[in-house]
Amino acid sequence: GDGRMGVRYDGQTATTDNEWNFNSRARVKFTLSGQTDGGLEFGGSFRADQAGDSAASNGAAYGLEGSVYVSGAFGKVEMGDVVGASEALFGDFYEVGYSDLTTIGGFSNDIPYLTGDNGGFSVANQVVTTIGTGTTAVTTTVAGAYTSGPNLLYTGTFGAFSVAASMSDGKNKGADAGQEYAIAGAYTFGNYTVGMGYEVADGDFVDVDMLTLAGVAKFGNTSVKAAVSQLGKDADANWYGLGVSSVFGATTVGGYVQKLDDKSAADADVTWWGIGAEYDLGGGAVVKGGIADDDLSGTDAVADLGIKFSF
Amino acid sequence: GDGRMGVRYDGQTATTDNEWNFNSRARVKFTLSGQTDGGLEFGGSFRADQAGDSAASNGAAYGLEGSVYVSGAFGKVEMGDVVGASEALFGDFYEVGYSDLTTIGGFSNDIPYLTGDNGGFSVANQVVTTIGTGTTAVTTTVAGAYTSGPNLLYTGTFGAFSVAASMSDGKNKGADAGQEYAIAGAYTFGNYTVGMGYEVADGDFVDVDMLTLAGVAKFGNTSVKAAVSQLGKDADANWYGLGVSSVFGATTVGGYVQKLDDKSAADADVTWWGIGAEYDLGGGAVVKGGIADDDLSGTDAVADLGIKFSF
Amino acid sequence: GDGRMGVRYDGQTATTDNEWNFNSRARVKFTLSGQTDGGLEFGGSFRADQAGDSAASNGAAYGLEGSVYVSGAFGKVEMGDVVGASEALFGDFYEVGYSDLTTIGGFSNDIPYLTGDNGGFSVANQVVTTIGTGTTAVTTTVAGAYTSGPNLLYTGTFGAFSVAASMSDGKNKGADAGQEYAIAGAYTFGNYTVGMGYEVADGDFVDVDMLTLAGVAKFGNTSVKAAVSQLGKDADANWYGLGVSSVFGATTVGGYVQKLDDKSAADADVTWWGIGAEYDLGGGAVVKGGIADDDLSGTDAVADLGIKFSF
Numbered sequence: 001g002d003g004r005m006g007v008r009y010d011g012q013t014a015t016t017d018n019e020w021n022f023n024s025r026a027r028v029k030f031t032l033s034g035q036t037d038g039g040l041e042f043g044g045s046f047r048a049d050q051a052g053d054s055a056a057s058n059g060a061a062y063g064l065e066g067s068v069y070v071s072g073a074f075g076k077v078e079m080g081d082v083v084g085a086s087e088a089l090f091g092d093f094y095e096v097g098y099s100d101l102t103t104i105g106g107f108s109n110d111i112p113y114l115t116g117d118n119g120g121f122s123v124a125n126q127v128v129t130t131i132g133t134g135t136t137a138v139t140t141t142v143a144g145a146y147t148s149g150p151n152l153l154y155t156g157t158f159g160a161f162s163v164a165a166s167m168s169d170g171k172n173k174g175a176d177a178g179q180e181y182a183i184a185g186a187y188t189f190g191n192y193t194v195g196m197g198y199e200v201a202d203g204d205f206v207d208v209d210m211l212t213l214a215g216v217a218k219f220g221n222t223s224v225k226a227a228v229s230q231l232g233k234d235a236d237a238n239w240y241g242l243g244v245s246s247v248f249g250a251t252t253v254g255g256y257v258q259k260l261d262d263k264s265a266a267d268a269d270v271t272w273w274g275i276g277a278e279y280d281l282g283g284g285a286v287v288k289g290g291i292a293d294d295d296l297s298g299t300d301a302v303a304d305l306g307i308k309f310s311f
Numbered sequence: 312g313d314g315r316m317g318v319r320y321d322g323q324t325a326t327t328d329n330e331w332n333f334n335s336r337a338r339v340k341f342t343l344s345g346q347t348d349g350g351l352e353f354g355g356s357f358r359a360d361q362a363g364d365s366a367a368s369n370g371a372a373y374g375l376e377g378s379v380y381v382s383g384a385f386g387k388v389e390m391g392d393v394v395g396a397s398e399a400l401f402g403d404f405y406e407v408g409y410s411d412l413t414t415i416g417g418f419s420n421d422i423p424y425l426t427g428d429n430g431g432f433s434v435a436n437q438v439v440t441t442i443g444t445g446t447t448a449v450t451t452t453v454a455g456a457y458t459s460g461p462n463l464l465y466t467g468t469f470g471a472f473s474v475a476a477s478m479s480d481g482k483n484k485g486a487d488a489g490q491e492y493a494i495a496g497a498y499t500f501g502n503y504t505v506g507m508g509y510e511v512a513d514g515d516f517v518d519v520d521m522l523t524l525a526g527v528a529k530f531g532n533t534s535v536k537a538a539v540s541q542l543g544k545d546a547d548a549n550w551y552g553l554g555v556s557s558v559f560g561a562t563t564v565g566g567y568v569q570k571l572d573d574k575s576a577a578d579a580d581v582t583w584w585g586i587g588a589e590y591d592l593g594g595g596a597v598v599k600g601g602i603a604d605d606d607l608s609g610t611d612a613v614a615d616l617g618i619k620f621s622f
Numbered sequence: 623g624d625g626r627m628g629v630r631y632d633g634q635t636a637t638t639d640n641e642w643n644f645n646s647r648a649r650v651k652f653t654l655s656g657q658t659d660g661g662l663e664f665g666g667s668f669r670a671d672q673a674g675d676s677a678a679s680n681g682a683a684y685g686l687e688g689s690v691y692v693s694g695a696f697g698k699v700e701m702g703d704v705v706g707a708s709e710a711l712f713g714d715f716y717e718v719g720y721s722d723l724t725t726i727g728g729f730s731n732d733i734p735y736l737t738g739d740n741g742g743f744s745v746a747n748q749v750v751t752t753i754g755t756g757t758t759a760v761t762t763t764v765a766g767a768y769t770s771g772p773n774l775l776y777t778g779t780f781g782a783f784s785v786a787a788s789m790s791d792g793k794n795k796g797a798d799a800g801q802e803y804a805i806a807g808a809y810t811f812g813n814y815t816v817g818m819g820y821e822v823a824d825g826d827f828v829d830v831d832m833l834t835l836a837g838v839a840k841f842g843n844t845s846v847k848a849a850v851s852q853l854g855k856d857a858d859a860n861w862y863g864l865g866v867s868s869v870f871g872a873t874t875v876g877g878y879v880q881k882l883d884d885k886s887a888a889d890a891d892v893t894w895w896g897i898g899a900e901y902d903l904g905g906g907a908v909v910k911g912g913i914a915d916d917d918l919s920g921t922d923a924v925a926d927l928g929i930k931f932s933f
Contacts, residue, residue, distance in 0.1 A: 047683070345905045
């Protein structure tokens with residue numbers, strides 16, 4: 001399990017006045033595993049707050065949270081609330097703040113992958129509805145039926161090569177939902193890893209694909225991750241991200257900066273960043289804090305300081 | 312705990328197009344037990360997804376899921392989301408498919424007992440509302456207040472005889488709800504068990520009773536279960552069911568066929584069946600699949616294939 | 623974990639007819655703990671039904687139920703769904719009945735503290751809305767935004783002195799919510815403890831404070847607790863309470879009587895009481911029952927009898 005307690009500055013906007021808040025949590029994780037007579041390993045994991053509700057038919061009991069897996073020499077096949085292929089190989093940036101800070105605009109250390117649980121630029125699943133015509137037309141864009149039940153992820157490592165493939169089943173309770181699929185590959189030599197991922201979100205209204213190049217380098221106690229993506233089909237944008245983390249004894253510092261360069265007529269560019277530090281108290285307790293912000297107008301930075309526990 | 316992953320063909324209807332879906336799950340079960348100084352055993356069990364929500368006042372924390380018990384030489388008294396007396400002694404048929412297949416019409420390997428958690432033909436609790444008179448009358452039938460809080464089940468075995476009795480408290484948050492009660496008895500001689508159960512659902516609008524005769528026979532590795540029921544009072548129907556399962560080394564095959572013979576003016580007969588097989592991989596993993604269907608018009612068969620885990 | 627099963631008479635009112643109901647429960651509690659290299663202890667606890675839902679962002683995973691703590695020579699700092707300072711030092715009265723009886727009017731063995739999880743007289747957070755003017759004005763009073771996220775509690779014991787302080791963060795999803803704070807102190811000499819607590823609920827519409835004097839005395843196997851409170855600012859009421867519990871071998875009997883003396887124009891006085899007994903079966907099982915009532919008109923007494931389990 002894990003826990004945390006501390007204070008967080010949630011910033012202000014034109015309509016909210018969150019300022020300083022207490023923020024705490026306690027969670028328990030269930031980890032299940034077994035092995036067949038033939039040597040296949042299998043298992044699953046989910047948290048108590050992801051268990052779901054047997055009356056509401058949701059959560060890990062219905063494959064919508066947590067995941068199960070079978071693994072062997074062939075690699076690992078997972079089903080449930082899994083990440084997409086690109087995220088499986090390249091991950092995200094250093095998590096800033098004891099409470100995993102998200103800016104008021106909704107951006108964090110997560111890389112905005114197109115598919116899987118992050119579901120970054122989930123434009124493909126937006127439902128665009130236009131009512132009326134001409135000057136009286138009203139166009140509404142809402143998030144579409146994105147969660148199409150359990151997704152599938154395959155990952156395998158063969159020598160210096162790692163590969164991943166993922167897909168959704170494209171169904172959501174009997175209706176077509178945005179079909180996702182993704183493949184990714186990475187090559188590791190010494191302290192360097194380079195890789196490429198290609199994701200497609202084939203939505204009901206728009207289709208988007210995303211090609212991501214990523215590289216990770218380790219210099220002593222410092223790890224640098226850089227990535228760049230091109231979004232195409234019905235989207236037209238580029239994304240750039242750079243993250244660093246360094247360990248000095250019991251202290252770790254890290255940060256990231258990410259930019260979405262919107263090439264479409266909307267030109268909705270946004271840059272966001274975060275920087276934080278943590279000090280290991282031993283025994284599973286860490287003092288951690290950070291600050292994060294985006295350059296959207298009318299939004300403060302957010303910041304926090306607290307203690308994280310792992311049990 | 313338990314888990315599963317695989318694919319399921321959910322069939323098509325006039326309005327849905329489910330076809331192939333991924334289906335996975337991960338669950339954890341809590342089993343509690345103790346013993347008094349006087350030798351009484353007590354305990355309880357529920358799954359994490361049945362724990363309920365202390366804010367919503369539901370689930371095992373409020374007796375609506377899971378159950379608790381006290382047992383001793385007198386037998387076992389359980390309270391919570393328990394089965395009715397007939398189901399306690401005769402059970403259901405072999406579970407078909409790794410995901411416990413249910414036909415599009417809503418039928419499965421479960422025997423449609425009148426009372427308890429299965430709540431088969433819950434006609435007694437339907438609320439029939441008629442608005443208007445004559446040619447403009449509109450009659451609506453909806454499922455009634457069936458879950459009347461925790462139910463009580465007693466089971467005891469005395470030599471070759473097994474007995475069971477169950478009842479609800481007939482209340483649902485201050486309103487009368489369908490009162491249920493049931494008794495059942497069984498006699499075992501060698502590899503044969505025969506029994507009889509009588510269930511009553513004394514609803515707000517209609518009263519139904521159900522008399523069930525059941526027999527189980529074991530021939531070597533094969534088990535055969537047959538049952539027949541007569542529904543009376545405000546209902547008029549017969550039900551027949553036959554189920555078989557056989558174990559061949561690591562392989563088990565099983566299936567069932569059930570028929571509801573509606574004697575009322577509606578004549579809403581329905582026959583449904585399922586057949587499946589499983590192969591034990593050892594260590595708690597089983598490859599399992601099956602197919603099930605009913606003879607209602609406009610419904611496909613459903614089928615699945617996947618892996619089940621027990622931890 | 624814990625469990626219970628039995629029967630409860632829920633009484634009748636003009637609109638409900640609960641009478642006798644089955645009442646059962648099964649719960650599991652997660653207790654987490656650790657220690658830093660420097661000797662600080664930390665941990666957390668919550669029940670499975672308090673875990674919350676990661677999709678709904680509630681429960682222990684979001685600090686709204688359960689709690690986490692850090693403790694050392696300085697005392698203990700807790701964050702989450704904690705009690706107020708007065709309740710931390712003085713507690714409540716003997717719990718009556720196996721199902722923790724609450725009268726039809728909503729009163730129980732809990733002392734109606736002003737702040738923290740009991741949130742007794744939460745008048746400070748009522749939202750009073752008046753629409754229209756003069757003879758057509760309609761005034762609505764509804765419970766306000768009381769749960770303002772995780773609260774903070776400090777407790778410390780230094781020789782014969784115990785102190786506590788608590789506060790909320792006064793925010794609820796970006797809106798101001800009733801700010802609470804409280805301090806309390808107690809002094810123990812021999813078998814006697816006396817103490818005082820002061821609580822403030824600084825609400826959006828009304829402000830209330832509460833000064834509580836409490837004393838506990840132990841005479842052999844009997845424990846007596848008495849307390850008196852004065853509610854002021856926008857409220858004007860006094861509260862008195864007396865509770866007793868005695869242990870005779872395996873048997874414990876206990877009860878309480880509490881009175882709210884409303885000095886305002888409404889003069890909404892209420893007196894309530896409960897009395898019960900329990901017999902320890904050993905091994906964690908207890909037979910327990912009780913009866914409770916208030917003097918509001920049109921409400922029956924409530925009563926129960928059942929078995930409680932602790933695992």
